[in-house]
Amino acid sequence: MPKRGKNYKAAVASFDKTALHEVDEALKIAVEASKAKFDETVEVHIKLGVDGRHADQQVRGAIVLPHGTGKTKKVLVFAKGPKAAEAEAAGADYVGAEELAQKIQTENWFDFDVVVATPDMMGVVGRLGKILGPKGLMPNPKSGTVTMDVTKALQEIKAGKVEYRLDKTNIIHTPIGKVSFGAEKLTDNFNALLEAVVKAKPAAAKGQYLRSVTVASTMGPGVKVNPAIIQF
Numbered sequence: 001m002p003k004r005g006k007n008y009k010a011a012v013a014s015f016d017k018t019a020l021h022e023v024d025e026a027l028k029i030a031v032e033a034s035k036a037k038f039d040e041t042v043e044v045h046i047k048l049g050v051d052g053r054h055a056d057q058q059v060r061g062a063i064v065l066p067h068g069t070g071k072t073k074k075v076l077v078f079a080k081g082p083k084a085a086e087a088e089a090a091g092a093d094y095v096g097a098e099e100l101a102q103k104i105q106t107e108n109w110f111d112f113d114v115v116v117a118t119p120d121m122m123g124v125v126g127r128l129g130k131i132l133g134p135k136g137l138m139p140n141p142k143s144g145t146v147t148m149d150v151t152k153a154l155q156e157i158k159a160g161k162v163e164y165r166l167d168k169t170n171i172i173h174t175p176i177g178k179v180s181f182g183a184e185k186l187t188d189n190f191n192a193l194l195e196a197v198v199k200a201k202p203a204a205a206k207g208q209y210l211r212s213v214t215v216a217s218t219m220g221p222g223v224k225v226n227p228a229i230i231q232f
Helices: 006-013 023-032 081-089 098-107 119-126 129-135 150-159 179-199
Strands: 041-048 060-064 075-078 094-096 114-117 161-165 171-178 210-217 223-225
Touching (some): 023 041, 060 179, 075 098, 075 150, 081 094, 114 150, 119 129, 161 171, 171 179
Parallel strands (some): 075 094
Antiparallel strands (some): 041 171, 041 210, 060 161
16 A cells, blocks of 8 residues: 555545535535645546446546536547548647557657547557557547547547446446536536446346446545436
8 A cells, every 4th residue: 555645644634534425515625635746637436336347347438527627638630641631730749650650669659638430541550459458548439439429529628528338347437627627617527427327227237337436536545426416
């Protein structure tokens, strides 16, 4: 266990860590518990009652948050010809094809946050699966990052689109903004994300779907949200 600093200990002591809170109350506590000297990111951690090892119980998608994420994302687009020109015009940070795949493979280059690809480029991008996959950067149709409409994809990503997906323990970890947003804007973003996750509930999922929901800033303690009150 890492040693916790005095700011963290003071934040933990300021509220009941075992209590289940209303959404806005939980986010207010998370904001007030943020003591770092930088603008911390606020994340939501959602434990789902599914088994992601089964294809029919996977939960994955993307949502444009009402107030964005507070972070400007660098986007790499794999495209050729007119679609490459379209991507450049739409504000892509990097556009290319085989030469960019080669740069990633040989130079361990990762100066980007999101990868978008047109369907015809997936033969090239597919060869990068073992490199991009573990970093969560592999383009996927479900998250809107494999598409012919690169303009729309870039506009949504730049506007604050976030992807949500299960990890190996059936938990979703997704940023919903910065501490500086304040509890009200964070609540709007939280509700947009949770609504999307609830609507993505697999038909094969049985029993309680939202097992636990926690919000926390980068350096702050987790604050529990009462999952029973989350309904859309």
